[in-house]
Amino acid sequence: MILQQRIEAFAKLGEYLQSNDFENSPFLFSVAQRNPWYTKENVLQQTKAIGSNLQVDKLQAWLKDFPEIKTDKVVGLVLAGNLPLVGFHDILSVLITGFHAEIKASSEDAGLTKAVLDILVAIEPEFSNYFKIVEKLTEYDLIIATGSNNSSRYFEHYFGKKPHIIRKNRNSVAVISGDETNEELQQLGHDIFDYFGLGCRSVSKIFIPENYDIAKLYEPLEYFAGIKDHFKYNNNYDFNKSIYLINKNEHYDNGFLLLKDDENLASPLAVIHYQRYKDIQEVESFIQSHLNEIQCVTAERELNVDAAVFPFGASQCPALDDYADAVDTLAFLKANQ
Numbered sequence: 001m002i003l004q005q006r007i008e009a010f011a012k013l014g015e016y017l018q019s020n021d022f023e024n025s026p027f028l029f030s031v032a033q034r035n036p037w038y039t040k041e042n043v044l045q046q047t048k049a050i051g052s053n054l055q056v057d058k059l060q061a062w063l064k065d066f067p068e069i070k071t072d073k074v075v076g077l078v079l080a081g082n083l084p085l086v087g088f089h090d091i092l093s094v095l096i097t098g099f100h101a102e103i104k105a106s107s108e109d110a111g112l113t114k115a116v117l118d119i120l121v122a123i124e125p126e127f128s129n130y131f132k133i134v135e136k137l138t139e140y141d142l143i144i145a146t147g148s149n150n151s152s153r154y155f156e157h158y159f160g161k162k163p164h165i166i167r168k169n170r171n172s173v174a175v176i177s178g179d180e181t182n183e184e185l186q187q188l189g190h191d192i193f194d195y196f197g198l199g200c201r202s203v204s205k206i207f208i209p210e211n212y213d214i215a216k217l218y219e220p221l222e223y224f225a226g227i228k229d230h231f232k233y234n235n236n237y238d239f240n241k242s243i244y245l246i247n248k249n250e251h252y253d254n255g256f257l258l259l260k261d262d263e264n265l266a267s268p269l270a271v272i273h274y275q276r277y278k279d280i281q282e283v284e285s286f287i288q289s290h291l292n293e294i295q296c297v298t299a300e301r302e303l304n305v306d307a308a309v310f311p312f313g314a315s316q317c318p319a320l321d322d323y324a325d326a327v328d329t330l331a332f333l334k335a336n337q
Contacts, residue, residue: 001098001126002068003063005124006095007059007060008056010054010059010092010096011055012124013051013120014051014052014055016051016119017050017051017054017119018052022047023044027111027115028040028044030111031043031084031110034110034111035110036230036232037108037196037198037232038110039230042194043085045194045195045316046083046085046086046195047084047085050085050088058319058320062321063097065330066330066333066334067334067337069097069098069337071098071099073141073142073337074099074100074101074140075099075101075141076101076102076104076137076144076145077090077101077102077103077104077144077145078104078137078143078145078146079103079105079109080106080146080147081106082108082195082198083195083198083199084110084195085113085116086146087106087146089320089329090146091103091113091117094144094333095120095127095130095131097330099130099337100130100131101130101131101132102131102132102134102137102140103134104133104135113133114133117133140162141162142162142164142333143155143159143164143165143166144164144165144332145159146324147166148168148169149169152166163336165325165329165332167324167327168325169200169266169293170295170324171200171202171266171267171294171295172200172203172294172295172296172297172315173204173206173207173294174188174191174192174205174207174297174312175297175298175299176188176207176299177280178209180300182219184312186221186223187311187313187314188206188220189223189224189313190313191298191310191312191314192257192272193224193227194316196227196230196232196269197269198269199316200295200324201295201296201315201316202316203298203315204265204267204272205265205272205273206272206273206275207275207276207286208275208277210278214252214259214274215252217254221254221257224256225256228256233269234256236269236270237258237269237270240268240270241258244260257271258271258272259272259273259274260272260273261273261274261276262275263275280303284303284305288305291306295325296315296318297310298313298314298315299311300312308322308326
């Protein structure tokens, strides 16, 4: 296959992922049974976001500096499973550039990766020669692996001698200026609650002005109150609430989200840490000193930082060149072709 064939095949995949045929696929009804975090709504949100990027013009613009290559090199992919199809961008990057892939899907994947790749093969059968899904990586020339801080140490030991991208835990933060409208704060709710807050692009910490009244968040975020009806999310909410009450930790509680004054970036599920600031430069300094731990920032104001900054509500909608951990996957592949 030449590059244009691969682009056109992925574009057709994008059309299908956004179609009524996919939305009504019987397969989707079994996914949540295999992984309760993968609700139909979350799967469709992800596939529509993926599909919106799989357009011929967007793919061509993204790949404009990537040469037409012919390679037998195999990229081993170790995929995370915290969100539906969270590893799709790695698969796309490898296959569309002409590399082969050996794919180790997460045990939490619920069969989604295989299902989407089966659709791709139905669109372009030649792709069946370009990848295989395996239980253990055995034949690979390069590695892209995503996991926790603990698993990354294992990845470094096991894969470190090969050219690699190894990703660790990251979190995202939001910066509130105090001038936001209720509509903008409601958009921030998407950064907090989409995918139950399980992603590295999910906001786990907010910065608020020194005298900001946290109660201002209650009305805009009430839009997301239905999240408490999900039993796994609500179990986490109840557990963390009980811990804070037993330990007499000061916190705010709106009935489905706990807000706690805490300098840590990472927060437990159903909890958002907040930190007050006197001057925006304090926030910028914090972000600059934690760049290796932050995936992205959401804000409605300009910030003088080197992290990726998105407007409220956009953290879960990265473009093709919004690379995880700010590591350019195409540049890595190009350098190791």
